[in-house]
Amino acid sequence: MFGDEAGLPYQRPPLSKTFLKEGHPERLLFRNADFFAANGIEIQSNTPIASVSPSERSVTTERGNTYHFDHLVLATGTRNRQLPIPGFNAPNVFGMRTLEDASRIRDRLEMTSEIVVIGGGFIGLEFTAAAKQLGKKPTVVEAQDRLMARAVSEPVSEFFLAAHRRNGVDIRLRQTVLAVETDSSGNAFAVRLSTGERVFSDLILVAAGVVPNCELAYAAGLKIENGIAVDRTMLTSAPNISAVGDCVSFPLGDRRLRLESVQNAADQARCVARRLTGAVEPYDKLPWFWSDQGADKLQIAGLIEHADKLVAKRDDETGRLTVFGFSAERLCAVETVNRPGDHMAARKVLSASDGIMLADLEASHYRLKEVFRTVARP
Template sequence: MDILILGAGQAAVSLAARLRGLGHQGGITVVGEEPLPPYQRPPLSKAYLLGEMSRDRLELRGADWWQEQGITLMTATRATRIDRDAKKVETDRAAVKYDRLALTLGAAPRRLPADTGGALPGLHSIRALADIERMRPDLVPGRAAVVIGGGYIGLEAAAVARKLGLAVTLVESAPRILGRVASAETAGMIRDLHRAHGVRILEGVGIDGLEGTSRVTRVRLAGGETLTAEVVIVGIGITPETALAQAAGLRIENGIACDAQGRTSDPHIWAAGDCASFPHDGVRIRLESVGNAIDMAELVADNMLGAEKDYHPKPWFWSDQYDAKLQIAGLNAGHDRVVTRAADGTHAGSVWYYRGDRLIAVDALNDPRAYMVGKRLIEAGKSPEPVRVADPTTPLKDLL
C-alpha cells in the first residue's frame, strides 16, 4: 500500500515516522511546497528570530533519516489537483499515485487587504522560514515597529521586536488582547508583562490602512491617529488550507472535516493538523498547535493501517514572551467560571477554567508547577474545589 502525504510540516513528519515505526513496508511520499525539508515553526517567531537558534537546528529530521526510512521527500513541489477517481495527485512536477492519501496542509496567515496598503515593503507576516528571513533585516534597533493583532503570534512578535531594541506599538481591534483564546485575567497578566517592557498596547482600535510609497511609513488607525511605522508585523490569525480538498469535493467545515478517526468524506483520504477539524465533546473543533499536529497525525497513521481508534485530544500549548513562559493545558471553550491563583515571582500566576464543577483548562504564567498539576488533573478527569485552588496556602500537590 502506497501512502502519499501532502504538506511537509510537523504533522507530515510525525505521520510518516509513525507509519514506519508501526512496520508499514509500502511506499511513503511526502510532498511540500517549500524548497526546504520539514522544520519546526514555533521557534521562528521566538528563538530563531532573536538569533538564538541556528537554521540547521530547525530541521525536524536530518537528510539521512529520510533515506534510512525509505521515505521519498519532494520539496519545492506544489500539488495542483486531487483526482479521487484515479487515486492520484497532480503536481507542478509530476502526478503521484496513492492507495491512501493524508492531507497535512497546515494553514496560511491572514493578510491585510491590498487596497489598505497590504502589499507595501516593510510589512511582514510570520508563518514560514522565508517570512522570517525577509523580516530580519528590517528589525533594526531604534526603529518604530507596529504589530497588528493581539493574539499569541502578535504578542510574541512584539516581545522579540522589543528585545531587539525597537520601539513597539501593538494594535488590537477587539476590546482586548487574547480575546478569542484566553480569559480577561490571563490577558491582564500578559498586558502587564508587555507594558513593563515598554510596549504600547492599543485595544479596541481598528486599522484604516497603511501609508508609504517605496515602503510602509505609517499606520492609520480608525480613530484618526497615525503611528510612525518603519516595520509592520501582522499577526491576525491563520486560515486552514482547504482549497485542494474543497476542489476535490471533500466536506469542508472549519477546515477539512474528518470523523473521529481522522478520515475525511472520502474513505481513502485522511487529514491531520491545523487544516483538519474533528468532533469533540459534541461539537466540531480545529486545534492549532504542535501537540495536536503530532497526536492527530500519529492517530491517523494508526488508523490508515487499520487500528480504528477515535481521537481524544489532550490539548497543550505554550507561548514564550521575553523571559516569561505561558503554558496552557486543556480547552477553555464554554467555561463559566474563572479562578485565579497567585504564584511567587514577578509576572507569575495561574488561571483555572471551570465549566460547572468541571475543571477544563489552566493557563500558567511562569508557574510550571501549576501547569503540571492542572494538566494531570484535566487528563485524569479530576476537578478540585475552586476555593482550594484560589487559596495560595493550599499546596498544589494537595490538589491532586
C-alpha cells in the same frame, strides 16, 4: 511527502521567538536528510500539489506529475489572513508563517527602529517581545478590548497587557489599522489608525490570524466545515483520505474544533499513523499549548473557552499566575504563567480523570500536584 516550501520540514514555533534573535535555521529542522533516507521517506520540497482525485486515488503536482496512493494524508496547514487595507502589499509589510517570512523579517529588523504589529494574538505578541529585546520600538494595534482574546481568559490577557506595557511596549486596544501609508518608492512608513492617529513605522507585521488551506480538499469534493471535516479517527469524507493539524476541524464532544497548535498536529498525526498500521482509536487527546513572550511563559492545558467559571490565583511577588477554568463545577482547563510544574500537573490531572471538581481543588487549596496524587491513586 510533498511540500510547497523549500528544504526539509522544520518547527515553526521558534520563528516568532528565538529565531528572530539568534537565527540558525538549521536548528529548526525536525530531522536531518539522513533520517528520512534511512527510513525510506522521500521528501519532495518545492512541490505544490495542484489537485487530488479521490476516485483515481492520485495527486497531481503543479508541474503536472501524477502520483498514486493507497492512502493520502492532507496536512496543508493554514496561511496568514490578508487584510483588505490600502498599502497592505508594501514590501516592508510582513506576515509570519514560514521560515522564509521570518528570515526576511530578520533581515529587515537590522535596519528598523519603529515597528507596528497588527494583532495582539500569540504570534504578534511573541514577535513584539523579541523585537523589544532587540532594542526596537514596537506598537501593537489590537481591535479587541483585550489581548489574545480568542484563546485565553481575562486574567491572562490582563497579566500580559501589564507585562508588555511595563516593558515599554505601546499597546492600543479597541483600535484598528485603516491604512498603511507608503512613500514614493512604495515602502510603508506609517499606519493610520481608527482614532485618526498616524503611527510611524519601518516594519509592519500583520499577525491578524490565519485561514485553513482547504482549497485542495474542497476541489476534490471533501466535506469542509471551518477546515477539512474529519470524523473521530481523522478520516475525511473520502475513505482513502485522512487529514491532520491546523487545516482540520474535528469532533470533540458535541462540537467541532479547529486548533492551531503543535500538540494537536502531532497527536492527530500519531492517531492516523496508528490507524494506518492497524490500531483504530478515536482522537481524544487533551489540547495543550505554550507561548513564550519575553521572560514570561504561558502554558495552557484544556480549552478555557469551555469554562463558565474561572478561579485565578496570582502571586504578585513572584509574577506567577494560575487560572483554573470550570465547566459545570468540573475542571476543564488550567492556564499558568511561569509555573511549568503546575502546567505538567494540570495535563496529568485533566488527562487522567474526568472528574476533578471545584470542591476537590478548594479542599486541596488549589495544589494541583496534590490533587493529581489523589486522582492517580487506583
